[in-house]
Amino acid sequence: MPRQTTLETQADETAAPQPDRPRRRMTLRDLFYGLGFVVLLIAALTLGRPYLTPIAVAVLIWFLINALADALSFRAPALPRAVCTAAAMGVLLVGVLAVIQIVARNVGALTEGLAGVDERLLAAANQAMAAVGLAGPIDLEAILSGYDLEGVLTRVLSAARELVGGVALVFLYVMFLLVDQRYYEAKLRALAPDPERRAWLRATLKHIADETRAYLWLMTLISLGVGVATGLTLWVFGVAGAAFWGFLAFGLNFIPTIGSILGVAIPCVYALLQFEDPSRLLVLIPVLAAIQFTAGEVVLPRVMGDRLNLSGFVILLLLVVWGAMWGPAGMFLAIPITVILMIVFSQFPRTRPIALALSRSGRLAEPLDPVEDRR
Known part of the structure; x- marks a missing residue:
């Protein structure tokens, strides 16, 4: 009996839950390495701006094309995937050509709408100078003589050439992404030979792609509604180039x-x-502000749900950081890139705290369960 009691006691001690191991505390060296990594990452993104920006734009366009193809496949399941992808590319190309035509047609209207404004501005400026006792009227020719028009024209042509080159590079990237996507399954098998891990990785990548496509698709539709409503409002008020302002x-x-x-x-x-008569602006400004408020505060939260679960402070910080690194293109790409990163970070335990810190509500969807996904 004593022997049995001793064995039972040992078994109970073995079966008893062991206390949790204390978590490793962050040291000063860890903090130094972390800050160094962030600084190096920002420096690499800034220096790689000419090469990384076209790649980021191409990836987003690739996601948008696949979102359009998914919508066409849902509407017409009998169509092959290649046909849906080609149709999506055609729709996107028609949209780009329509935008170019809208801008080209409205440039002349914008110029005509400002006919005579230079004389009114000069007259107002001369009156203000006379009121404060400054001598000499302002002359338009004297103002223009201080500018290097040839240099300005050279910079404009150089910017146009860079824009055309960038568009061509983005087009090539998108084409290669579309061609290579049929080999992604074979690459996945080579990267993850284990069936269980491959099933989980496939489900995670599919979830990331679906959420990103849904975000880009819904954001495009909401932005299209804002553009149409803004253009119609300005057309009703008689503002020149209403279609351009809508775009x-x-x-x-x-x-x-x-x-x-x-x-x-x-x-x-x-x-x-x-x-x-500037009094018309008293009506125009509230109408345009109401359109933006309705889209941003009413439609966007209802349609997007948790897909744009970003803190307001984080949004402003991201716009400043990405704008400083990549210029205006960085401001356009900041939110889509961050949304994709949040989706990715939320799927892995080690990076989930980063997604929680970026979120607005502090709540995220649970990571995918590989067992449930296989079922």
Whole structure:
């Protein structure tokens, strides 16, 4: 009996839960290495801007094409995937050509809308100078003589050449991404020979791709609605180049907060220069602000749900950081890239705290369970 009691006691001690091992505390060396990694990453992104920006744009366009192809496949299941992808590319190409045509047609209208504004501005400036006792009227020719028009034209042509080259490079990247995507399954088998791990990795990648496509697709539809509503409003108020301002509102809507402010401010400044009676702006500004508020605070949260679960402070910080690294293109790409990173970070235990820190509500969807996914 004593022997049995001793064995039972040993078994109970073996079966008893062991206390949790204390977590390793962050040391000063860990903090130093972490800050160094962040600094090196920012430096690499800044220096690689000419090469990384076209790649990021191409990846987002690739996601958007696949989202359009998925929508066509859902509507017409009998169509092959290649046909749906080609149709999606055709739709996107038609949209780009339509945008180019809209901009080209409205350039002349924008110029005509400001006819005579230079004389009004000079007259107002001369009156203000006379009121404060400054001598000498302002002459338009004297102002233009201080600018190097040839240098300005050279810079404009250089920027146009870089834009054309960038568009061609993005097009090539997108084509190669579309061609190579049929080999992704074979690459996945080679990277993850274990069936269980491969099933989990396939489900995780599919979830990331589906969420990213849904975000880009819904954001494009919401921005399109904002652009159409803005263009129609400005057309009703008689603002020249209403279609151009609608397209500008469509593009700026991809930039949260700052894009909404600019989508109202820029066309209103133009309308102020065009209208001889500025009192019309008292109605125009609230209408445009209501469109942006409805899209950003009512439609976007209801449609997007948790896909844009970003803190407001984080959004502004991201716009500043990415804008400093990649310029205006970085501001357009900041939120889509961060949303993709949040989706990726939320799937892995080690990076999930980063996703929680970036989120607005502090709540994230649970990571995918490989067992449930196989079922």
